[in-house]
Amino acid sequence: MTGVDPDVWLGIDLGTQGVRAVAVTSAGRLLGTGSSPLTSNRRGERHEQDPDQWWRAVCSAVGQTVAAGADPRRIRAVAVDATSGTVTLTDRNGRCAAPGLMYDDGRAGVEAEQVNTLGEQQWAKAGYRRMQRSWGLPKLRWLLDRYPHAVADGWRLAHQNDVINRTLVGHEVPTDTSNALKSGADAASVTWPEHVFAALDIPAAVLPDLVMPGTVIGEVCAGAAAECGLVPGIPVVAGMTDGCAAQLGSGATAVGSWNSVLGTTLVLKGVTEDLLHDPNGVVYSHRSPSGHWLPGGASSVGAGLVAREFAESGLDRLTDEAAPLLPTGLLRYPLVSSGERFPFVAPDAVAFRSREPVGAAEDFAALMQGAAYVERLCFDYVDLLGASTDGAVVLTGGATRNPVWNQLRADVLGRPVSLPRHAQPALGMAVLAASACGEYGHAEHGLDRAAAAMVRPDRVLEPRASHRSAHDEGYARLLGLLVRRGWLPDTVAAHARERTTP
Known part of the structure; x- marks a missing residue:
């Protein structure tokens, strides 16, 4: 209403390389952003950060957001996401x-075998x-040892966002089932499987309480407010993993909708009514705040090869040269690293080409096309598991900066794709905060309504x-190459071919 200050929602994203914060109105207007870097210690299989x-x-990123124009007195709730599986x-x-x-x-390789043996069922x-x-x-078992x-x-x-939430509210907090999924939480019952933890000699006292994402877990305390530029009393909402936050930030929250993120690697996340059971262990499911x-x-295919293989090339010029070559008969499986995890599991998989390219432009065209074919196979795989795939497809990630690649993905999927304006995990947390504390109705539909109001579409591409x-034809040829290498199961390839036939 004119003359009335809008409600503002604060989202905080704890990434690998930095923290990002955004303040967004209920209508999706971005009022302020902030970011601050994080440093890591990597050595071999070791990857640590100093939790302090x-x-x-967070204080730096939130402070920048407030300084950019977000009035902390108008902030109605805050939610925090974090990297999935990060614990202390x-x-x-x-x-x-x-x-x-x-x-x-x-x-924690040895511990993983123990966990899988004792928790198989x-x-x-x-x-x-x-x-x-x-x-x-x-990793919890490794730490306790x-x-x-x-x-x-x-x-x-404590999961990564638990550390921040506790500091924000000034007392002990429960953890959300999204971040706790990889720690063994049963998302369906919102409980820890006590028999598994007893077998692993992990006492219940070590475990935080569990709540669903979107649950209010406290209010910003005076000390935290003074440190990061907020006001005391702002509700703190239990968040999600960064991948789930990115999905919310894309607007893909309704059943049947999918968010395909093409960055360094390809990640596909969707929404289903029921829990999917994957006999191959390729797909796993988080629980949405909507129920x-x-x-x-997550595939090991992605745009990470672009910087590695074409760093010396002008990408705009290379894209212009590659565009008229599409579709190309050169097939690539563009793995960023050895081994594949989705849409099939093949630890011995390596990147390959069907033949040598005729110049850099054809090679780049084949890379873009190969990633799009893998994306299509991911959709075919989740369809085989029984997921609804007939809803909206939203593209996000760094590769969406390339308009030729975006159109190619629509062509290969044979369906419209949309690109949102400000998609990012921090926006997803602002959406979650609004759905929990705003006027969006019943919890089952509140998330969809909040996302529809706050995630602004940019454009839609038709195939x-x-x-x-x-x-x-090219997709069918790639399926054959994957089957002959022993990576893609025949049943998956057969289903993909059936969906290709009109």
């Missing part, structure tokens, strides 16, 4: 007593079958029918 820097970076231990006073083991820290029930060594529960006094001293498991499920998977048959 997380709060300092906190002491009785909530101070971090161990390093932050980051989302891709891979030292539970993980099958959860739909993902096996935990990876980088997940939170194997390295700090044998932790249990007696009252130390507790629906958020299945997804070009003239390219359909050529892409269908």
